[in-house]
Structures are given as structure tokens and as C-alpha cells.
Amino acid sequence: MTQSPAIQLPPPKERRRLREAASLTRAQLASRVGVTSETVRGWETGRSTPRGRKGERYAKLLGSLESHGDEAGMAPAQEGAADSGDPEPESGAVLSRRAARARRKTAASGRKRPAAKDRGRGPVTVPDRSRTPVPHGHRVILTERPRTAPLRRPDEAIAALTPDQAFDALYAFCAPALVRQTYLLTGRRELARESVERAFQIAWQHWPEVARDRDPAGWVRAMAYECALSPWHRFRPRYRHPEPPPPDAFDRTLMDSLLNLPPCYRRTLVLYDGVGLGLPETAAETEASTRAAVNRLAHAREAVAERLPELADPETLHWRLVELASVERLRAAKASVVREGGERRARFWTRAAIAFTIALIGTTALTVRTAPTRYEPPVPEGETVQGVPPRMAPGPLSESERKLRAKLRKEEQRGPDRLAPQPW
Numbered sequence: 001m002t003q004s005p006a007i008q009l010p011p012p013k014e015r016r017r018l019r020e021a022a023s024l025t026r027a028q029l030a031s032r033v034g035v036t037s038e039t040v041r042g043w044e045t046g047r048s049t050p051r052g053r054k055g056e057r058y059a060k061l062l063g064s065l066e067s068h069g070d071e072a073g074m075a076p077a078q079e080g081a082a083d084s085g086d087p088e089p090e091s092g093a094v095l096s097r098r099a100a101r102a103r104r105k106t107a108a109s110g111r112k113r114p115a116a117k118d119r120g121r122g123p124v125t126v127p128d129r130s131r132t133p134v135p136h137g138h139r140v141i142l143t144e145r146p147r148t149a150p151l152r153r154p155d156e157a158i159a160a161l162t163p164d165q166a167f168d169a170l171y172a173f174c175a176p177a178l179v180r181q182t183y184l185l186t187g188r189r190e191l192a193r194e195s196v197e198r199a200f201q202i203a204w205q206h207w208p209e210v211a212r213d214r215d216p217a218g219w220v221r222a223m224a225y226e227c228a229l230s231p232w233h234r235f236r237p238r239y240r241h242p243e244p245p246p247p248d249a250f251d252r253t254l255m256d257s258l259l260n261l262p263p264c265y266r267r268t269l270v271l272y273d274g275v276g277l278g279l280p281e282t283a284a285e286t287e288a289s290t291r292a293a294v295n296r297l298a299h300a301r302e303a304v305a306e307r308l309p310e311l312a313d314p315e316t317l318h319w320r321l322v323e324l325a326s327v328e329r330l331r332a333a334k335a336s337v338v339r340e341g342g343e344r345r346a347r348f349w350t351r352a353a354i355a356f357t358i359a360l361i362g363t364t365a366l367t368v369r370t371a372p373t374r375y376e377p378p379v380p381e382g383e384t385v386q387g388v389p390p391r392m393a394p395g396p397l398s399e400s401e402r403k404l405r406a407k408l409r410k411e412e413q414r415g416p417d418r419l420a421p422q423p424w
Contacts, residue, residue, distance in 0.1 A: 007055045010062060012046040018065045019044070027315055033058050037314070163207055168335040171200055174217045175332040180325035181221070182228040184270050187259050188243050189330060191228060196332055199224035201342030221275075222285055229263045251324050254311070257304045268293055269300040273314060274321040 009015065019029055019040075026037040026044075033040070033054055042048035043058065050058045161169065175196055182192035203210045203220050213219050233239045245252045258266055264286060271282045272293075283293035305312040311320055332338075397405070 007050060007059050009050060009055075009059050010066075012044050015062060016044040018062050022065045022068070024065075029061070032061060163211070164339065166211060167200075167204055167207060167339060170203075170216055170220070171332075171335040171338065174220055175200065175335075176330075178221060178224050179330045179332050180328075181270055181274060182224055183328060183330055184255075184258060184274060184321060184325055185225065185228050185263075185266055187245075187255055188239065189328060190243075191233065191239060192330060193332060195228035196224050197338050197341070198227045200335075200338050201345060204339055204342045205346055218281075218285065225267055229267065246324065246327055248327070250308075250320075251327060253308060254304070254320060254324055257307050261300050261303055264288070265296045265300040265303075268296040269304075270321070272297055273301075273318045274325070276318070 026040045030037045030040045035054055043050055178196045179192050182195045186192055199220050202223055210216050210219050246255060268282055268286055271277045279290055279293055283290045311317040
């Protein structure tokens with residue numbers, strides 16, 4: 001048996017760079033090769049290797065993308081060299097990167113979000129969410145504002161801001177997105193706002209730890225999810241009755257499908273398909289292995305697709321989750337209100353702990369003061385004695401006893417008469 005020669009392919013990172021340079025999403029590249037977007041993801045991350053005819057087709061497509069990028073980058077370089085008069089041309093890699101950056105800007109300006117009237121009418125074309133990640137993982141539900149100031153190192157940024165300013169900046173960046181995400185987890189507007197505010201209050205209490213964390217937004221997001229999915233909310237009277245569902249029938253069905261999932265499955269689905277985290281980050285945030293996160297995600301998608309077949313495509317599901325979270329007007333409180341509320345809460349519990357400690361010390365001192373200093377044996381219980389005649393009441397008085405009683409009543413009770421008794 002003859003073995004087929006190995007397919008010559010660039011490294012995984014280069015594969016992804018070529019696709020992004022051509023402004024292609026994983027879904028578009030997968031449709032050209034004839035595979036799924038998950039297969040392309042595996043090829044670009046190195047978890048799997050292209051084989052067979054599809055692998056050859058994938059190699060040819062990458063080769064055409066590479067040659068196209070080189071040709072597109074040579075023309076601007078030659079024009080720039082002619083204008084500047086510099087006889088030394090730039091390298092092909094630099095030209096390719098510049099051309100790819102220009103094409104990405106043009107493609108990004110032409111992308112549009114699908115209209116609300118197309119809901120539930122099949123898959124839509126969306127931009128790839130696996131490109132360069134936006135800081136803190138809020139890449140879809142919350143868009144990052146354009147950066148005007150030059151980049152600085154983290155230690156310089158921390159030194160330039162006071163703790164209050166750093167907390168307010170983190171809250172302004174993450175709170176709106178976290179309220180929408182927790183709404184997808186709970187289906188309750190008030191509980192979503194309360195969970196986010198409580199998470200930021202805890203973050204403010206542990207601010208030295210949060211400020212030095214590698215991902216402060218991830219720290220707050222994990223705390224907000226824990227507060228939102230706490231099982232103790234079911235015992236609160238205000239949360240025993242469900243809130244009004246979304247007005248749209250499709251959104252109502254999607255929300256009902258999410259709420260019917262187990263909390264861990266729901267959280268994995270929101271993190272991966274809603275927020276846009278990768279599988280390793282999702283597994284780490286849910287405190288599970290990567291294989292467990294994959295199984296949870298697969299079961300959650302199957303449960304949602306069983307009721308809504310239009311959402312079988314992950315990209316379509318992603319946009320439906322974004323639209324569902326954006327339908328409700330969920331607003332978070334101001335950062336100063338949350339920070340002051342956290343400080344008041346901390347002061348209250350500190351004073352309560354001090355009062356309880358004082359009461360415990362007083363009770364202990366009183367017990368030590370009044371407790372006996374030696375052992376006192378307990379009094380044994382009484383025993384029944386046999387053979388003792390019962391106690392009888394006195395009988396009637398005799399004649400002489402009655403006379404004596406009358407005489408004593410008539411005579412004086414004091415004086416010498418009592419000292420010399422008279423004969424009867």
C-alpha cells in the first residue's frame with residue numbers, strides 16, 4: 001500500500017493570519033472548503049490536522065490567499081517607494097500586513113448587523129468573533145470606545161489613577177454588558193441589576209486584589225454570575241413570581257429555553273456563544289475541564305435547537321443572544337452610588353460584628369462571675385419508705401380540754417399570772 005504524501009500547510013497561526021488578511025470569517029472559509037466552522041477552528045488552533053481531499057482543497061485555498069495578499073501589497077509599496085525616492089523596497093511580509101490591515105478596515109466598515117425583521121429566518125452572515133479579542137472579553141455585547149490616549153504600561157496606568165477613578169472606569173466599561181449577561185442567566189431584570197451591583201461592591205471591598213488581577217473584568221464577571229445563579233434567591237418573596245417575559249414570541253421561546261437549562265450549561269452557553277470567550281477561558285471561569293465545557297456547550301446547543309431549529313448555527317445563536325439581551329432597557333446604577341452602597345454595607349456589617357463580639361464577651365464575663373467555683377453534687381431524688389403509718393388529723397376535744405381552752409381565752413396573756421399556774 002502506498003502512503004499519500006503529507007499536505008504542505010503553513011503553521012496554525014499563519015493559517016489564521018491568512019484568513020483574517022483576506023477578511024474571511026470561519027463560516028465563509030468553511031463553506032468554500034466544504035467543512036464546518038468548528039473544523040476550521042480546530043485547524044487554526046492546531047488541535048486537528050487537515051487530511052484527504054478537503055485538506056488539499058484547504059491548502060490550495062490558503063496558497064491562493066497568500067499569493068493574493070502578496071500581489072495586493074506590492075502595488076502600494078512600489079508607489080510609495082517611487083514617491084519618496086527610496087531605492088530600497090520594503091519586505092513582502094510588511095507589505096502583506098499593511099494590505100491586510102487596509103482590507104480589514106474596508107470590510108469592517110461594510111459589515112452590518114442583521115435587521116430585527118429577519119429573526120428566525122435562517123442563518124445570517126456575521127463577523128468572526130475569534131479574532132483579536134477585545135480586552136476583558138466584552139467583545140460583542142459591549143463595544144470598546146475608540147482609544148485616543150497612547151498606550152501605557154499597566155503599572156503606569158494604575159499609578160496615574162486613584163482607586164476611586166480606577167473603580168469607576170472599570171464599572172463604566174463592564175457594568176452595562178454584565179447587566180445584560182446576567183439577564184440572560186436569570187430572566188429577571190431587577191435581579192440582574194442587583195447581582196451586578198453586589199459583584200462590584202465585593203470587588204470594591206477587595207480592590208487591592210482586583211486591581212492587581214490579570215483580568216479585573218473577568219473577576220467581576222465571575223462574581224456577578226455567582227450572585228445571579230445563587231440558589232438562595234428562590235426563598236426571597238420578591239423573586240417567587242416570574243417577571244413579564246419579552247414581548248416578541250421568538251425571544252420568549254429563546255428565554256424559556258435558556259431558563260430550562262441547568263445553571264452550569266446556561267452559564268457555559270452565555271460565556272461561549274454570548275460573550276465570545278474561547279473554550280479554555282470558558283472552562284476556567286466555570287471551574288471545569290475543557291472536555292466538560294465542550295459537553296455542556298453541546299448539550300445546551302442541542303436543547304436550544306430542539307425548540308428553535310433556526311438557532312442550530314452557532315453564529316446565528318450568538319446574534320440572537322445579543323439581540324435578546326439588547327431588547328430590554330437594562331441600566332446599571334452610577335458607579336459612585338454602588339461604591340458608597342458597598343462602603344455603607346461594609347460599615348454596617350463591621351459594626352454588627354463588633355456589637356456581637358462585645359455581647360459575646362459580656363455574656364462570657366457574666367457566666368464566669370455567676371458560675372459556681374466548686375462542684376456541688378446534685379440532690380438525689382426521694383425514695384418511698386415502707387411501714388410508716390399515715391399522718392392522721394386530730395380528733396374532737398374532750399370536756400377538760402374545752403374548759404382549759406375557755407380559761408386560757410378569758411385570762412390575760414401577759415403578766416405574772418402566767419408564771420404561777422393555778423390548779424385546775
